[in-house]
Amino acid sequence: xxxxYIDMPDEGLMAxxxxxxxxxxxxxxxxxxxxxxxxxxxxxxxxxxxEDIVQDAFVKLWTKREKWxxxxxxxxxxxxxxxxxxxxxxxxxxxKPEYDTDRIEMFESTNTAADEHIMHMQRAQALEQAIAALxxxxxxxxxxxxxxxxxxxxxxxAMDIGVKALESLLMRAKQGIKTYLMREGLLxxxxxxRGLKTKVARP
Amino acid sequence: xxxxxxxxxxxxxxxxxxxDISKDLPAKILRAALKEKSVxxxxxxxxxxxxxxxxxxxxxxxxxxxxxIGGGAFNFNPPGTEQNxxxxxxxxxxAAIDGSExxxxxxxxxxxx
Numbered sequence: 001x002x003x004x005y006i007d008m009p010d011e012g013l014m015a016x017x018x019x020x021x022x023x024x025x026x027x028x029x030x031x032x033x034x035x036x037x038x039x040x041x042x043x044x045x046x047x048x049x050x051e052d053i054v055q056d057a058f059v060k061l062w063t064k065r066e067k068w069x070x071x072x073x074x075x076x077x078x079x080x081x082x083x084x085x086x087x088x089x090x091x092x093x094x095x096k097p098e099y100d101t102d103r104i105e106m107f108e109s110t111n112t113a114a115d116e117h118i119m120h121m122q123r124a125q126a127l128e129q130a131i132a133a134l135x136x137x138x139x140x141x142x143x144x145x146x147x148x149x150x151x152x153x154x155x156x157x158a159m160d161i162g163v164k165a166l167e168s169l170l171m172r173a174k175q176g177i178k179t180y181l182m183r184e185g186l187l188x189x190x191x192x193x194r195g196l197k198t199k200v201a202r203p
Numbered sequence: 204x205x206x207x208x209x210x211x212x213x214x215x216x217x218x219x220x221x222x223d224i225s226k227d228l229p230a231k232i233l234r235a236a237l238k239e240k241s242v243x244x245x246x247x248x249x250x251x252x253x254x255x256x257x258x259x260x261x262x263x264x265x266x267x268x269x270x271x272i273g274g275g276a277f278n279f280n281p282p283g284t285e286q287n288x289x290x291x292x293x294x295x296x297x298a299a300i301d302g303s304e305x306x307x308x309x310x311x312x313x314x315x316x
Contacts, residue, residue, distance in 0.1 A: 041221035
């Protein structure tokens with residue numbers, strides 16, 4: 001691959017891809033596969049499923065390459081994140097998510113104490129379940145803002161909503177997770193805790 | 204050990220990072236993309252109805268429906284018409300035993316079944 005392709009921004013590569021340049025497509029795939037795999041994995045925490053999602057999304061990009069419109073001024077990553085997210089949500093609707101239990105065990109084995117192992121597993125599983133239980137739009141807002149490094153403005157653009165609406169979605173998502181974790185006993189209500197302490201302190 | 208997180212943000216930060224992709228995934232994607240057929244620039248796109256093959260299939264279906272339904276509806280000799288039922292009269296004169304003549308009128312009614 002020539003240095004010309006490697007140094008080129010994503011949008012420049014997309015312009016070449018629209019002219020059937022397969023080498024530009026190869027550079028784009030090499031550059032972004034891990035990033036979009038991470039995006040897909042946060043919806044479907046199963047390696048093979050997430051890889052299939054990324055593969056299907058890139059194949060779709062290649063077959064419908066003429067749909068890229070540089071005049072709209074959208075960043076490639078914002079535009080393609082929407083494709084990957086929609087693909088992942090489609091898979092989620094069709095199949096129940098599978099969890100990589102092997103990976104959770106591997107994650108646990110790095111800790112020493114047995115109770116810490118159990119706690120790590122509970123936390124990891126409870127968080128994944130809490131996020132999986134969120135409505136699609138809240139899930140997308142949370143994943144893009146918290147884990148994909150998108151700013152609120154970029155996330156709002158990717159989701160085709162206003163920034164205020166995005167902030168509302170984020171707030172509701174966090175509230176949903178909080179409620180779920182409190183029910184699981186992994187998070188305590190601080191206000192309630194303070195109230196109890198005050199009551200105890202009274203003579 | 205503190206078994207509880209302080210805030211939701213702490214929990215979100217503690218989420219596991221996704222694993223690394225398989226080394227051959229980019230190559231697999233490129234192979235899959237090359238196999239996939241795409242419409243080259245300038246090639247004519249058809250709405251499905253005007254796609255020649257869809258159009259021929261649709262025309263064949265209509266022709267079949269026409270033959271099946273039309274065959275029952277178009278009875279070329281429906282009952283009660285002139286072509287079907289006709290009456291024939293014929294008069295003849297027979298000789299009676301006593302020698303007188305008797306006029307006999309025969310009717311035929313034929314039904315073309």
